[in-house]
Amino acid sequence: MKIAEKCENFSSARPQTPDFSRSVCLFDSGIGGLNVLFACRRILPDEKFVYYGDNERAPYGNLPEEAVKAYVYEAAETLTEYRPKALVLACNTATAHCARALHSMYPFPIIGSYPPLLSAGKHGGEGLVLVTRSTYSSEFFASLLRRARTLYPAVRFLPYPCDDLAAIIEDTNGRGSAKLYTSGLPARKFSFVVLGCTHYAYVKKAIADFYGCPVYDGNERTARRLACILASRRVKSGEGKADNGGTEKSAYCVTIPDHNVDFSEENVSSDGKVLFVGSGKRKNKDFYEHSFVDTLS
Template structure:
């Protein structure tokens, strides 16, 4: 049996990727996780492919210092805009949210309509639609950007708050009228609004949580490459953010279900100082 003690690296534009961490820790409790949240430059959703790709490349280089067994891009926007370009550039396996989310949607749709809910940038990239149509070119796909969902979740509003329910109804009315078979929650923040979205769309719609689909894909990858940890203890979770450690720690409870204490602030400008002495990943490897 394999026993690979290297950590899984998880990257997100901010807090939302903690929904992927939560799913990973449920599924793979013995794995250690290094998390990086780019809270100085969040959100990525309204930004260009060029900027998001540059940010993602910098963060990959930072995460390689930890000698990870894989890098999980938990941010749907970065998965859609940067992963296709970067996946061949680095020696480590990279898993984004788009492929697992698209595969789960294609499987669940049984040929029926799939609606993608995501950020403006993810929608504009068409990556979800293209990925679903690689599985089955005959699945009809519609897409809807929901720009207020991220700030609504980050503000910590309750699911039953009237403004949350109005925003859900306003964004989803045109989607609901098309009677989709499957709706993809194509942003890591959106599972936090699963309750009101499910209620508004009705019971017959299958909701695909890309955080859950992504964690399943990570398990499959580690299994296939014999890279699972067989540690029976709970793995460590170490978090790095580019700004506002306190805000991250206090909001993380909502996303993760428990409080994070190990949060270190490091800004992208400081990544360069880590690179300068060109240390081998081995030497910088942290004990997790």
């Protein structure tokens, strides 16, 4: 089948309502990335989003690098079927192991999630950096830490791998007692705390109360970076050109199958802005509705 015919067939075969093709896609192993989604919805209220949650295998933080790569690449390939404007890795572990490779694999922007070391470091002092075990052991994180220490030589960044915290948050939806989330953390004073996992934002207040210091997460910064990239490429509302000078439509059509694209209304949020896919689509949709929709409306 010719590319032009494939594109035409894709347009006619898919339901027009709801239609989430040319949306911004987000990926996380579970509920953590919903924090990033909420920030994106607030900063980009007119955009539509596809949220892929791999909750059945969540969290990724203690998985070996090769397993993380396999799961993330599988999700990314699925999300290409929606012809995304951009793919947001709303997962620090996925970013650490996969962002660089994904940049070279796809024509659309890849936006990662990073521990905000540089933003926190400018305040000085001694900071605790909470990350997953897999992120902690990655060269990506080591490089980020070296950069922060070079820019702020007087600041002490103390990385700490949390082996169980993301799993506890995923299992309890972040609604357990404060002690449940802080009992395994280092019991000492810090000038600031950096959250290096999107799951950890659910217990940001508990961590801030435990340490009595500022706590920083990168969720809003990720959303603002997405907004800047979309604006610079002029692809809001599905318009614009690809960086190679041609229309983006042709770049996506070669990877789109004629089936398996999920536009099911039952998986769309009540505000009509988010389509939930992946193994955790029901859980993530319910969590989004109960936690975020009321505050956005």
